[in-house]
Amino acid sequence: NAGVTQTPKFQVLKTGQSMTLQCAQDMNHEYMSWYRQDPGMGLRLIHYSVGAGITDQGEVPNGYNVSRSTTEDFPLRLLSAAPSQTSVYFCASSAPDRDETQYFGPGTRLLVL
């Protein structure tokens, strides 16, 4: 199993550009989520999904969109990037009915100029 994979590893955007951060997992996990990590603030939940077709907002959802068309994939979209979205983004997945542990991807480092 590859676990949780994320692409790209690093991205530079200009203000106003759009992009999609990809996340995939091969563990058949129902639950997937996106976090952003900023210095001194830990990880904050952006959006999450409890299954294909079901998504909901987390703590800091503004400026981000998500969709979940398959169990495996959970892309995060930035429609119009802002410097405040400069951060490291982590995707995670879990199977709450089997194991409460969330497994994290390696992260995407995003710089918005």
Add this chain to the structure above:
Amino acid sequence: AQSVTQPDIHITVSEGASLELRCNYSYGATPYLFWYVQSPGQGLQLLLKYFSGDTLVQGIKGFEAEFKRSQSSFNLRKPSVHWSDAAEYFCAVLNEGGTSYGKLTFGQGTILTVHP
């Protein structure tokens, strides 16, 4: 709402010394608690977790943590620190019920520096 506090932003210890990282949580029910470690430029790796049962849990890399309900704490310990333990450590609590099911709430993190 649930919250997690890690009072120490940065801790420095000498190699071979003992370590304790503090974590306090606020949660209405019996919490599911986790400690994750993040090496520089890396993702998060699970060190250990507490769901129920024995309040002293063992994890990987020689770490252990003790759940104390009366103090709302879940402190991480290691008897003898190695230079490779230098990293950032995160405590987290899992939401179990309602619309927050499956959400993790993280503390701010503690950066560990190890001196030779």
